[in-house]
Amino acid sequence: MKAKQAREQSDHKQTMDMVNHPPHYNKAGIETIDAIMAATDGGSEYYLQGNILKYVWRYRYKNGVEDLEKALWYLNKLIEIKRDDTS
Secondary structure, three states: OHHHHHHHHHHHHHHOOOOOOOHHHEEOOEEHHHHHHHHHHHHHHHHHHHHHHHHHHHOOOOOOHHHHHHHHHHHHHHHHHHHHHHO
């Protein structure tokens, strides 16, 4: 019974995008990252940089490749912002 439950939970997690759109960061149609970016304005770069560091720092000890993918997501977001600043 426990093996079946674990398998079902694993299958459910695989269907969710835990890197780009984790469901626990989207309430009432608003993604947390969008709210943070709007609220922090100029400080958003520091928020992104901190998350990049956090996920690279912990990947060996927590979620492995998934944490590296999260770090990459935040890095890509930071690059997007910097490119928008120069155009």
